[in-house]
Amino acid sequence: MHTFVLVAPLGVSSPPLTxxxxxxxxxxxxxxxPLKNKHILGVAxxxxTQHIGFECKLxxxxxxxxxxxxxxLAEFIAQYYCCSFSQSYGLFTPKLITDTFTTQAHDEPITPILALSQAQNDALTFLNATQNPLLFGDTGSGxxxxxxxxxxxxLxxxxxxxxxxxxxxxxxxxxxxLQKVFGDKVGIWHSKITAKxxxxxxTKLQNGTIQIIAGARSALFLPIENLGLIIxxxxxxxxxxxxxxxxxxxxxxALYxxxxxxxxVVLGSATPSLSSYANAKKEHRIYRLRGQHFDSKKSYIFDDTPLYAPSxxxxxxxTYEAHKQSIVFLPTRAHFKTLFCQECGQKVQCVFCSVSMSLHLDKHAMICHYCGYTQAIPKHCPKCQSQNLQSQRIGTQEFAKEMAEYFPAMRVGIFDRDHITTHSKLQKTLKDFNDHKLDMLIGTQxxxxxxxxxxxxxxxxxxxDYVLNTIDYRANERAMSLLTQISGRSGRKENGIVYIQTLHKDFFAPFMQDYEKFLAYELEYRPRxxxxxxxxxxLGFAHKLQHQALSQMQEVREILETLIQKSTTQTKNIEIVGAKACDIERLYGKYRYNILLRSHSANALIQAIMYVKECVKFSFEIDIDPLSTI
Incomplete structure (x- = not known):
């Protein structure tokens, strides 16, 4: 006798089907x-149980x-992030059902694990004894x-x-x-590896050859049987x-x-997020690993002078004459971030996105770093037709060109997404720098x-300062974390110098050697x-027609306002922070609006959003716990 079941199709845009x-x-x-003349996977x-009044496929x-x-995890994702079961289950890679498993022998020798210092041993003991601990360890602390x-x-x-x-x-x-220590027990998983x-x-994960997966966030969704540790x-x-x-x-x-x-589950960072730090501190889940594993010192120089200061x-x-290496960080790819008119102030913007385009002199083009639209470098201002166009903000290529003029023999590499377009290029650049075939590496984040x-x-x-001055509640945290991480690239085994060009020395200087002090400051001064x-x-609304995107946002706002006013449940504690056009109003040819909601309860937000989804006939983007409000 056949039974009936509701099935969420995977990999296609479809509601659940019977x-x-x-x-x-x-x-x-x-x-x-079977779906639309082909066979796909679906999840039951x-x-x-009720009588089905129509013929169902098998x-x-x-x-x-x-x-x-x-x-x-799939059930939790659907519930917490307000998505369909097709979307949540679709993240996961299933396991092939087999009757037998064979484990291949590991013939190659495994490099002995280095002995830990007393401080590292104390940290290991704490991590083993604590649920979901946070290892807050300085850069180079081991x-x-x-x-x-x-x-x-x-293992x-x-x-x-x-x-x-x-x-x-x-x-x-x-x-x-990892591969040096554990050999072929390690499998590497990220978007750049081939399907084969x-x-x-x-296959090796299932038969037991691979026992460690190292990878990007998508590796969390692999079928890892008998998983005992997530770092x-x-x-x-x-x-x-x-x-x-x-x-x-x-x-x-992972914390769930x-x-x-x-x-x-173990979290680790030299610059933990304020949210992770606050939660772990409240629950006594932090181990603070201070200092560097090697005895080296670092000095900091703050300079508010223009580019290419004599100092x-x-x-x-x-550094060059001492046969040492330099790393240079710039927040901007290519030559400059924008072109703007000296007469009227107009910037050259993408025709599909409301953002300025980036100047690429080597390609003789302006490129939008959001949608990829490319156009020739204009000779006239698009607004007033003036020929007085100037570039704004220095980029990686311009800095490399300037260094070549000062030091013609210096070997300079560029490390940004315009130059590192393949995994092999990335590996070659880093290997060349490691082997001292490059004297300077210039790059972005x-x-x-x-x-x-x-x-x-x-x-x-x-x-x-460009990072610090962004209009976002995490601007201080982003800037301080980025500066600390980049500074950590120098003075790993020997003494190092960090040169920081900024107008905000008074903000950065007190925290350069004490990120925990910054976290305490940010906890005190970040708005409650x-x-x-x-x-x-x-909640995000996007449409090629501006009035359509605006109409959708307004409809959802009205539903939420009514729900909040009439509700006697926890949804009454929700606040509509804003309903407006996005800061980047147009992207990929679509107009964008958003509604930002705030509450002390995540469940209240989820309940309200699920109620709205039932009330409207259109779809919209849902971002629970967004990292940015821009």
Whole structure:
């Protein structure tokens, strides 16, 4: 006798559909379903006990299945991030159902693990004894070796480990360190590896050859049986937050698993996010690992003079002549951020997005870094036709060109997304720098991603004020975290100098050698109507027709206002912070509006949003716990 079940199709835009099955199936069971003349995977939701008044197609058991922790997490994602089950389950890679498993032998020798210092041993003891601990360790304090000992402990107990990094493709050194210690037990997972390589990793993960997965946020959704440890390195990094639906945060999902399963979850950072720090401090989950593992000193020079100050050029010269290396950070790719008219102030903007385009002199083009639209460099102002166009803000290429004029023999590399377009280019650039085939590496925020080069004696930070002055409640935190991370690239084993060009020395200087002092300051002075003191949700509306996007926003705002006024439940405590056009009003040819909601209760926000979804006939973007309000 056939039974009926509601099924969420995966990988397609479709509501749940009713199918017949030859036998009852549990929620979360993967099925093979016919849809639009092809067969796809779907996940079983609710059994249909009532009489079905129409003919239903037959669904068949799949050769794949989700693990229990995958089902647990998928259900939570759908509920917390207000997305469909198709979207939440669609994040996960299922496991192939097999009857037998074979474990291949590991013939290659494993490099002995380095002994820990007393401070590192104390940290390891704390991490083992604490639920969801935060390892707050200064740059160069030896966090990676502690992670390696944790992983070894769990492998010795017959468990697997997951090591998450914001962008593992940017940090091949971590990859190499893990593989040096654990050999072929390590599988690397990120977006740049091929489909063939991914299938090979999944096969080895299932047969037991691979026991450690190191990867970006998507690695959290792999079918890792007997998972005992999750490490979230650089937990502060915004790359853990998805920018597409469902807009999950992999760090928060890992913490959820840590609370609801026996999996040990460890957060680590030299600059923990204020939210993680505040929550962990309240629950006594922080271990503070101070100082550097190596005995070296770092000095800081603050300079408010214009670009290419004599003092900067002299520092570069001294470093170069001493056969040491320099790292230069700039917040801007290409040559300049914008072109603007000296007569009327008009900036050259993208025709599809309400943002300024970036000047790329090497390509003789203006490029939008949002949608990719490209046009020739204009000779006249698009508004007043003046030929007096000037560039604004220095970029990586311009700085490299200037250094070549001062030091013609200096070997300079550029490390930004315009030049590092493939994984092989990234690896080559970092290897060349590591092998001292480059004297200077100039880059953007990619430089802050945990690179460890012991010959770097000078770190130059330009334009950090642009980060500090953004209109966002996390501007202080972003700027201070970025500056601390970049500064950590110099003086790893020997003494180093950090040169900082800023007009805000009074803000930065007190915190340069004490990030915990900054966190205490930020906790005291951050407005109480922003996280970590409250919860936020952002609703986004986008349409090619401006009046349509505006109309959708207004309709949702009216529904929310009525709900808040009439409700006697916790939704009464929701506040509509703003309903307006986005700061970047037009993107990818669509006009954008948003509603920002605030409450002390995440559940209140979720209830209100789910109510709105039932009331309207259009879709809109939902971002629970947004990292930015811009």
């Amino acid at each position: 199918y017949q099955t030859q036998s009852p199936c549990e929620r979360g069971t993967l099925l093979e379903i 939701l609710t059994p249909q 669904a068949y058991p799949s050769k794949y299945e989700f693990l229990p922790i995958q089902k647990l 966090k990676t070796e502690i992670y390696i000992h944790l992983i070894a402990q769990h 010795n107990n017959g468990q697997k480990a997951l090591f998450l990094m914001p962008e593992i493709s940017l940090t091949p050194q971590i990859e190499q360190r 390589k991914k299938q090979e990793i999944l 979230i390195d650089e937990e502060h990094d915004d790359a853990y937050k998805s920018q597409s639906t469902p807009r999950y945060n992999a760090r928060d999902l 698993l840590g609370k609801h399963t026996s999996i040990k 900067l050029i002299e520092l570069v010269r001294q 990619m430089l802050s991603k945990g690179h460890d080069y012991h010959n770097v004696a000078l770190c130059v930070v330009m334009g950090i 109507f922003y996280p970590p003191f409250v919860r936020l949700a952002n």
